[in-house]
Amino acid sequence: MGIQHEQEIVGKVKKMVASQLGKPEDEISLESAFIEDLGADSLDLVELVMAMEDEFGVEISDEDAQRIITVQDAINYVLERRK
Amino acid sequence: MKRRVVVTGVGLITPLGTGNEKSWKGICEGIPGIRRIQKFDPSVLKTQIAGEVLDLDPVDFMDPKEIRRSDPFIQYAVAATQLALNDAGLEITEDISPDVGTFVSSGIGGLDSFQKNVIEMHERGPSRVSPFFIPSMIANMASGYVSIFFHAKGPNCCTTTACAASAHAIGDAAKIIERGDADVMIAGGTEAPILPVAIAGFNSMKALSTRNEEPHRASRPFDKERDGFVMGEGAGILILEELEFAKKRRARVYAEVIGYGMSSDAYHITSPSLDGPVRCMRRTLRDAQLNPEDIDYINAHGTSTPQNDVNETRAVKEVFNSYAYKLPISSTKSMTGHLLGAAGGIEAAFTVLALYNGIIPPTINLDYPDPDCDLDYVPHEARDIKIKTALSNSFGFGGTNASLAFRRFEG
Incomplete structure (x- = not known):
């Protein structure tokens, strides 16, 4: 995977969340929590994690996945792993 | 006295079109709904014709997230139920919801999801199998989805009895009303089987017509030149009601279920x-x-x-x-x-x-x-x-x- 700029990652994560959860992108902010704010259920979260793994070429353990609560958490996870 | 059961609404999604108007009128005019398969390239298959549903946009009935999470056989059921409820003029309010049930059957279930996930597992391993694979594949999920979507809290059931599945659904649902376990039943069936693996399977049984060059003439029951059935897809839902319940809300009654x-x-x-x-x-x-x-x-x-x-x-x-x-x-x-x-x-x-x-x-x-x-x-x-x-x-x-x-x- 090539080095990706933070902005690019933010854009990609938002787009992914929008398409998986059927929400317009402008309704998704960095603080949005997947379950409380975006109406996701536990199955949506599993699929979202799978999509992130595919998109960013990372492997996310079940334990790590449980700590991804908001859109910002997801972005941070990718940024840390990228280093 | 025996409780009587009447049909007050129908919802049709067939190869002749979405909605009762297109389907029933088309049937009465003798219009064939069989064409060359358009949803995928059928050229490797012996049978390359089917009755596909081509005019249904699921967005008219479900939000994009639900569409992504559900198999087409579920989408057809939800859409046909909405059409049937509209036709019956019935709104499922909180008052009646516990006495409204769903009995939406399927002979197969979510074959599209099944096929996709088996390929995914084979090509990329078990961790790539979708969390929605099981809920979109199991055959009773059409009935489950319809119950959730329309807030029907009565009986929720499904018979997986091949080509008799939705006749069993309607018969069993009528008996549920007759014995007093519900006042209204959303009953019928749904199927989305037009996929390479299903056609290949029925082809191996020599069960399908291979009249590829004349799709309109391929389904010819009782004709000397018939050479097998032609697969179709869609859903047919009936709104069944206990007679007094239907009368009280002055519903139009199509017919009574008597046997x-x-x-x-x-x-x-x-x-x-x-x-x-x-x-x-x-x-x-x-x-x-x-x-x-x-x-x-x-x-x-x-x-x-x-x-x-x-x-x-x-x-x-x-x-x-x-x-x-x-x-x-x-x-x-x-x-x-x-x-x-x-x-x-x-x-x-x-x-x-x-x-x-x-x-x-x-x-x-x-x-x-x-x-x-x-x-x-x-x-x-x-x-x-x-x-x-x-x-x-x-x-x-x-x-x-x-x-x-x-x-x-x-x-």
Whole structure:
């Protein structure tokens, strides 16, 4: 995977969340929590994690996945792993 | 006193189009819904034709997230239910919700999801199998989704009995109302089987027509040149209501459900027996307290396979004796193709619409009658004729049979 700029990652994560959860992108902010704010259920979260793994070429353990609560958490996870 | 069950709404999604207008009118006009397959390239398959649903946009019925999470067979069920509820003018309020049930069957379930996830697992490993694979594949999820979507909190069930699945759904649902376990049932079936693996499977059984060069003429029940059934997809949903409940809200009534019978061939996994369908029709007549001569029309199972059409003809003769020759019988599969687990649902809908409108839909493509099929199959053109009582037959692999009897509603 090539080095990706933070902005690019933010854009990609938002787009992914929008398409998986059927929400317009402008309704998704960095603080949005997947379950409380975006109406996701536990199955949506599993699929979202799978999509992130595919998109960013990372492997996310079940334990790590449980700590991804908001859109910002997801972005941070990718940024840390990228280093 | 016995609780009576009436049909107050129908929702149709068939290869002739989405909505009752396109489907019922098309059937009465003898329009064939069979074409070359468009949703994928069928050129490697022996059979390259089917009755696809091409005009349905699921966005009209579900939000994008739900569409992404659900198999097409679920989407067809939700859409057909919305159409049926609109047709019945029924809103499921909080008051009535505990007494409204769902009985939406499927012969197969989410085959598209099944196929996709098996390929995914094979190519990329178990961690790539979607969390929505199981909930979009299991056959009762259409009934589950419909219950969630429309807040129906009564019984929620599904029979997975192949091509008899939705006839069983309607019959069982009517009995649920009759015995007082619900006042309203959303009943019928849905199927989305037009996929390479299903066509290949039925091809290996030599069950499908291979008349690829003439799709419109491929489904030809009771015709000497028939060479198998043509697969169709879609959903047929009926709104069943207890009569007093329907009267109280001044619902329009299409017909009354007066009889239901079921039987098993106990004979062969895929070949039909004669006595299975015979006992099934007789039980239906007994349940309806009718004599054979009381029946004015049969919507036949009529698949266009060499075996079924002769066998069903013999079974009708056995039950109806000489009256069989005076009894109009038609196969609407000549136009829709065979919708497998949804066939009984759309055909029950056509049967009640025939009673309500006084029109018997035709069997098209019956150009060269099979000498072993010598009854009145209403060839080519619909018949304007007031009828009072009708049967709908559905027979499935595994030797499972179901028949339903309906009566025109006159108060």
